[in-house]
Amino acid sequence: MLNYCKDYNELKLDLDLNLRKLKSMGYHIFIKSNPIYQNLSNDKIVIKSKKDVKNRLVISIGLHGIEGYVGHASLISFFDNILATLSDETEVVIYHGINPFGMKHFRRTNENNVDLNRNFSTNKFTSENIEYKKIEYFFTPRKYTTKKTANLGFYGTLTKLIAKYGVTALKEATLLGQKSLPNGVYYSGETYQESTRYMLSEIPKILLYIEKVVWIDLHTGYGPRYQMSIINSKYEKASTKEVIEKINYPIVLGLNAEDFYDVDGDMLENIYFIKNKLKSKCDLYATCFEFGTLGDSTRKMIESLKATVFENSTHHINQSPKFKEYSNILYKEQFLPSSEKWRVKAEKDFIQAITGIINYKQI
Template identity: 35%
Template sequence: MKEKIIFDYESAKKRFRAHFEEFKRQFSDVAIESIPIDENDNLFIDIIRIFKDKPKTLIFTIGEHGVEGIFGSFIMEVFIQEILPMLNLEDTSIILVHPINPFGMKYLERTNKNNVDLNRNFLNSWDNIFKNTAYLSLRDVFEKSGSVENLVVERIKYYKDVLKILIQGKTKLVKNALLIGQYESPNGLYYGGKDYEKETLLMIKLFENAFKISKQVVHIDIHTGYGPKDTMSVVNSHLFVEDSKTFEKEINYSPVVKSENSEFYSMSGDMIDYLYTLRNEKFRDTKLYSASFEFGILGDSILNEIEALFRAIINNRLRFYGSKNDKIKQYVKKLYLEAFCPTSEESVKKMYSQFKRAILGILKKEGLISNKNL
C-alpha cells in the first residue's frame, strides 16, 4: 500500500489531475473536464473519462459529503493504482469523479456552500416533500446559537440534553429525525435543500448520459463515518432486488446491508436510490448496479453515536456562529475531520484490504474483471 492520505483539497485535486497525463500515455481515448462550482474559490468537480461510447460504463465517485472526500481521495488513488489495471477495458468506459462536493472537501464540511446535504438532495420529485416532524421536535438540541466559547461547557450541556432524551425514551426518534433528512431548516443538520443543487444537476446529467450510451452501468460511491469501527460496509439501495446475505456470498464479502432501517438506515433524496428510480422509469433496458461503500470511523455503539452527534452539532454551530478564538475553531475542525477519516495506520490498512476485496468481488460478478486479471 504505497498510497497516502492527503488532508487538503488542493493537494488532492492536484494529484488527481496528474493522472490525466499518465492516462494519456496509456490509453488512446482519455478526456478531463474540470467543472467550476466556484471559480473565485478555485472549487471544481474534476471528471476523468477513459474511453467513451462503450457497452459498459464504470463510474467511481467520491466526496458527495465533502469532508468524506479526504479518505475518499485515498480510496480513489487505490482504485486507480491497483484496480483499474485489472479491468477489461475493451468494452468498458471509466468515469472518475473527484469530488462531487469540492466546497465541503476544502472546508471540511459534509454539506455544500448552501449547507445542503447532497445525499438528501437527489429527490425524484420536489412536489409534496415530507415534513420531518421528528427533527423539528428536537431542533433545540440539534441547532444551538452563539459562538463556541468553551468545549468543556458545551459537552456538559450536550450530555444533559442526551440524558433527557434517554430518560424520555426518544433515542430512536433522534436517529430517525436526523438520518432520513429534513427540508425545513436551512441552517440545520442533514438539510436537503429546496431544489436541485448545481452539483446534483451535474451528476444527474452524467448518469443520464451513461444510461443513454451503455447497456450496463456500474457505480461505486465512497462514503465514510457511519457503521462499525474500521469496517467497510457495502450499502445497497433498498431498491436493489437481491437480499444482502445472498449478495455477500456472491461477492465473497461481508458486511452487505440495504439502505433501510432494518439493516442500515433509510434516507430521503439518496443518490443511489435516485439512480435506480431513474433506470426503472426511463432506461429499463440498461443493467445497473450502484452502491455506496461506507467506511465506519468512530464506531456504532451508543457512546460512539452520541460522540458523533456532538461533533456534528458543534461543527454546525461553528459554521454559522463562529468561535471565541482560532484555537477552538481548529480543535472543532480536528474533531469533525476525525469523525470521517481514520487516524491510525492500522485502521487505514484494514479498510484498504476490505475495499479491495469487496470491489474485486463486485467487479468480477458484474463481468468487468476476469479471473486471469486477478
C-alpha cells in the same frame, strides 16, 4: 495504505499527476471540469475502454465534501491495483469532487449548508421530518464558551431528549434529512443544488445505450471502525445474502429501516428512479462503500453526532480559537481517521470489495 492529501489544492494536483501517469501508460482519458460555485468545480473523468464499450464502471467521490479525501485516496488505489484488471469492454467514469466547496473547506455540506445526499428528492421536497422539528432547538447553532461546558451541555440535553423521545426518534430526526432549519445539520434544502442538477443531468448519459453499469459512491463515517460496509439500494433485486456470497465480502446492507437508515433524497435511490423512468434495459448495480470510522456502538454514534453538531455551530457562529481547534479535530477524525492501522485496513477492504463486485458483474 490510503494516503490523504493535506488540502484541496494538493488533492487537485495529485489527481492531475495520476491522470498524466495513466495517459503515459496508454490510457485514453477525457476530462471535463464543471463550474459549481465561484472558482470551484468538480471533474468528470472518462477512461475509455480498449474495445467497443459494453460496460461502464462509475466511481463518485466527494458528494459529502470532506469524505472525498478518503474517496480520492481510494481512487488512487484503484488506479494502482484494479484498473488494469478490467475487461477491455469496460469504460470507467469518475465524478470527482461532486461537492467541491465541502472538500475545500472540510465540510460534509455544500456552500448553502445543504447535505447533497438529502437533496436528490424524487417527490419535489415534500417529505417532512416530524421528529427533527420536535427537537430542533438541539440542532440550532450556538456559541460555546469552553470545551467542558460544551460537552456538559450536549450530553445533558441529549440525555433528556432520549428519555423523552427515545433513541429511534433521535436517529430519525438526525438522519432522514430536514428542511425546517437551514443552518442545522442534515439540511436537505428545498430546491436542487448546482451539484445535484449537474449529477441529475449526467445520470441518463450513464444509463443509456450500455449493457452493464456498476456505480460505486464512496463515503466515510458510518459502520464498524475496521470494516467497510457495502450499502445497497432498496431497489437492488439481489438479496444481501446473495450479494455477500457472490462478491465474497462480509458486510452488505440494504438501504432500509432494518439494515441501515432511511434517507430522503439519496443519490443512489435517484439513479434507480431515473433508470425506471427512462425504461433503461441496462443491468444496473449502484451501491455505496461506507468506511466506518468511529464505530457503530450507541456511544460512538453519539460521539459522531456531537462532532457534527459542534462543527456546524463552529461554521455558523464565531467560536473561540481553542474550541474551534477542538471541534475541527473531532470532525476530521470522524471522516479522515489518522490511524495508520485504519488506513491499511480501509484500503484492504476497498480492494476486496471492488474486486468482488467486478468479478460478480463480469466487467
